């Protein structure tokens with residue numbers, strides 16, 4: 001297991017191709033993908049998503065979406081992490097958790113630690129967070145981890161509320 005970092009309750013690791021069943025199971029729940037899209041039709045499709053979208057980010061940018069496990073039992077609860085979007089010249093914070101893990105503060109803990117890792121370890125200048133206006137839980141997570149509201153815009157053909165965090169350690 002390639003561990004990236006840990007928080008009090010969570011462990012972050014890189015995904016591997018072997019995680020296709022977990023990615024499939026996560027995206028199977030319509031409530032989980034209500035505001036994100038991304039239906040995954042079977043495990044083969046999940047393998048393609050890993051191969052083409054998730055895993056290349058690690059090699060290209062030294063960050064990406066990381067699998068998140070609760071400690072100490074290491075139950076997989078979903079993912080959180082950073083994604084470079086070269087077409088927008090942005091690095092975006094994202095998170096997606098199994099419904100059983102919602103409402104326990106995990107997303108806030110994960111998002112906060114991810115921003116911190118991005119600033120302190122990766123030296124990133126700016127991290128963006130975005131959610132649809134109806135995705136109140138996600139907007140709340142962005143606010144609770146200290147990001148600043150920038151405005152509403154259309155991204156990938158959908159209205160989105162954009163937040164940002166600027167690295168205080170870089171002048």
Ligand SMILES: CC(C)(COP(=O)(O)OP(=O)(O)OC[C@H]1O[C@@H](n2cnc3c(N)ncnc32)[C@H](O)[C@@H]1OP(=O)(O)O)[C@@H](O)C(=O)NCCC(=O)NCCS
Pocket residue numbers: 031032033035036095096097098101102103104105106107108109130131132135136137138140141
């Ligand atoms: C968004 C998501 C990650 C939040 O996970 P979580 O672990 O429940 O988040 P937390 O427990 O850290 O905090 C959620 C906050 O939102 C609030 N919240 C949850 N549902 C809410 C709702 N329907 N309306 C308003 N606030 C809501 C909670 O009360 C909490 O705020 P509080 O601590 O001030 O009470 C989770 O719902 C999820 O995985 N959703 C599906 C994927 C997704 O939409 N990802 C984001 C895409 S932009």
